Amino acid sequence: MAKSTTEHRDWYDTPEYYDIIFDADTAKEADFMEAAWQRFSRVSEARGPRRVLEPACGSGRLVLEMASRGWRVDGFDLGQEMLAFAKHRMKKAALSARLWIDDMAKFSAPNQTRYHLTHCLVSTYKYLLTEEAAQAHLRRVCEALLPGGLHFLGVHLTDYTRTTCEHERWTEQRGDVSVVCNTRGWPADRRTRLEPVRTRLTISRGGKRHTQETRWNFRTYSAAQLRRTLREAAPNLEVVGCFDFTYDIQSPRKFDDEYSDLLLVLRRR
Numbered sequence: 001m002a003k004s005t006t007e008h009r010d011w012y013d014t015p016e017y018y019d020i021i022f023d024a025d026t027a028k029e030a031d032f033m034e035a036a037w038q039r040f041s042r043v044s045e046a047r048g049p050r051r052v053l054e055p056a057c058g059s060g061r062l063v064l065e066m067a068s069r070g071w072r073v074d075g076f077d078l079g080q081e082m083l084a085f086a087k088h089r090m091k092k093a094a095l096s097a098r099l100w101i102d103d104m105a106k107f108s109a110p111n112q113t114r115y116h117l118t119h120c121l122v123s124t125y126k127y128l129l130t131e132e133a134a135q136a137h138l139r140r141v142c143e144a145l146l147p148g149g150l151h152f153l154g155v156h157l158t159d160y161t162r163t164t165c166e167h168e169r170w171t172e173q174r175g176d177v178s179v180v181c182n183t184r185g186w187p188a189d190r191r192t193r194l195e196p197v198r199t200r201l202t203i204s205r206g207g208k209r210h211t212q213e214t215r216w217n218f219r220t221y222s223a224a225q226l227r228r229t230l231r232e233a234a235p236n237l238e239v240v241g242c243f244d245f246t247y248d249i250q251s252p253r254k255f256d257d258e259y260s261d262l263l264l265v266l267r268r269r
């Protein structure tokens, strides 16, 4: 195999590789949301199609999955490449969804649509780097939900006592493309509430291999900080369930710092 090269590149400019690396859990996440929908939702508007909104929908892996399960799907993202990829895959699957460019902190749904379900998983919420943006997003989510509708929020909580780097490495394959994802998270800065993250994707395709690297900051949350933001931004979003990234509805967890991968089920009052 030829020598590997490394480039600095936003991984959201290459949606195919992002999608390969994150697609493994897609069906599990959708199964969980449907099971939680059965258990926790209280929407009285039972007739007609069930509508779901995915803020920051990325490559559209969950857009496709939910649409193929009969949900009417809306989604938006700031990344043009991600959105184009999502649109293309929906067209290829002969499924439809309304997809548009928008910002999590400022979005508005077309024609003031109200949803049965909204979701923001895999720490995407942590891209909102200020309290103002984080609260604005939650307020908009709450407004977009029907009373009794559910919001799923998945975030990796921060351990502020950690002084060493966190690593994760996994590999996925699709056809003749293999992607190794190597992530590193540096200790959080308590004052700025930022944690630097770096991801390296090594892609092997057609006998060639290259590595691309992306760096960014996530906003940090302890369980108490997340509770406070939720309470201040959206008192009408009630926590009705707490789980983790195993997406097992039979295994509830406490909403505290004991387990870092937190999946909240919130219901609009």
Ligand SMILES: C[S@@+](CC[C@H](N)C(=O)[O-])C[C@H]1O[C@@H](n2cnc3c(N)ncnc32)[C@H](O)[C@@H]1O
Pocket (backbone or CB within 6 Å): 012, 022, 054, 055, 056, 057, 058, 059, 060, 061, 062, 076, 077, 078, 079, 082, 102, 103, 104, 105, 121, 122, 123, 124, 127, 128
């Ligand atoms: C980790 S990916 C998640 C994509 C998708 N929701 C999923 O579960 O696979 C994060 C996505 O958030 C988008 N993003 C980051 N900040 C955003 C913002 N302020 N508004 C909208 N999208 C944003 C990125 O472009 C990227 O597609």
